[in-house]
Amino acid sequence: MTEVADRKTIVGIVDDLLMYARFAYGLPNFLRNTITLEDARRTVKQLLAEREANFLRLMERGVYGHPQSPYLPLLEMAGCEFGDIENLVREKGLESTLLALREADVYVTFEECKGRRPIVRGGREFPIKANSFNNPFLTVHYYSESGGSTGVGTRVQHDLDHLAVIAAHEMITYDAHGVVDLPKAIWRGVLPDGSGFDNTLRLAHYGRAPQEWFSPFYPYDFRPSQFKYRVSSLLTVMVGRMVGAALPWPKYVKVEDASVVARWAADSIKKHGECYIAAPVSRALRVCIAAEEEGLDLTGTVFRIAGEPATSAKVQRITSTGARIFTTYGFSEIGRIGMGCSNPLEPNDLHLCESICAMIPYETRVPATDIKVPAFNFTSLLPTAPLILLNAESDDYGITETRSCGCPLGDLGLHTH
DSSP: OHHHHHHHHHHHHHHHHHHHHHHHHHHHHHHHSOOOHHHHHHHHHHHHHTHHHHHHHHIIIIITTOTTOTTHHHHHHTTOOHHHHHHHHHHHOHHHHHHHHHHTTOOBOHHHHTTSSOEEETTEEEOOOGGGGBOTTOOOOEEEEOOOTTSSOOEEEEOHHHHHHHHHHHHHHHHHTTOTTSOEEEEOOOTTBHHHHHHHHHHHHTTOOOSEEEESSOTTOOOTTTHHHHHHHHHHHHHHHHTTOOOOOEEEOOGGGTHHHHHHHHHHHHHHSOEEEEEEHHHHHHHHHHHHHHTOOOTTEEEEEESSOOOHHHHHHHHTTTOEEEEEEEETTTEEEEEEOSSOSSTTOEEEOTTTEEEEEEEEEOTTSSOEEEEEEEEEOOTTOSBOOSSEEEEEEOOOOBOOOOSHHHHTTOOBO
């Protein structure tokens, strides 16, 4: 047993070294080859035009062409071959195909997708692991860990090409909200929390690296369990600066020290008139409370908030300082997939990035209750997706509708809110 464990440890170290070598090789090009707003728009339009073809390609290669795919037994039980899916997509369209598969029990629950429970369908049980849904054809450049807000976090693989796609969607969103060229700060974590890392790299990919990276976690903790993550974050900043991308060094700002971020915002407003801060809703609220306590006017501050629903009470408290907000939605297993409408009906009004994923709501009973909710079921469309998802339930639900809102995201073809 010791020899087996030692061998696994050695294999793991070698795999990590190869991964970081790929990252170090690919990062300079990612940072040098910045995109323009027109590039971003063109990317989104192209992916929207190719979404059905991309879905079929991912199904053919990543599911039917991958013998270890956890979806194969479900499709077999449903009597569904690849040709059947091709015909369904051609005759009924993508969303109708996914709904037909969902009604044939081709889906995975949130707990199954996390590898916490085996898949059980029709009296049969299929053991799975957290990595069973990993995209086997992904070029892995780095790992992060999901937040684990509903349990133990899971390790998620990332590809710089996928990050570039998310960056294009983010740029058109920032343009819609008029914040592309504002001075920027993020109050997000360091690896293994990927939120600060991803935010910084995405902004840098379109030439707008943040001026400040505030982290609620100590960035210079070099204990053995954190060493490779901390070194990765710091080396990324060094490489970025070497190739001309002014990436900021992460600064430790505890949640109770929100006044540090509030003062940065106030100073930026004095110099530039406006500024942008990316933070979870609760941290954005703390910044506003700290500003009120110090008598700072945040008029001109734009918060991009995520990580939790923006409740009416929190939004009212944030905007009472003169700041404004917009929201985004995503999770580490697929990336940012909901972008805040610039003509919203309410704060959580988001455009689904139909170019990146497909989503169908499906009525599901909340565990241990008789309550039923329209749970979101997500399907990956891109070959660069970290996980291959096919009607994968998230632990979120909400209202879904298609409408023209008159904002730039809708004009590009993102009509699902």
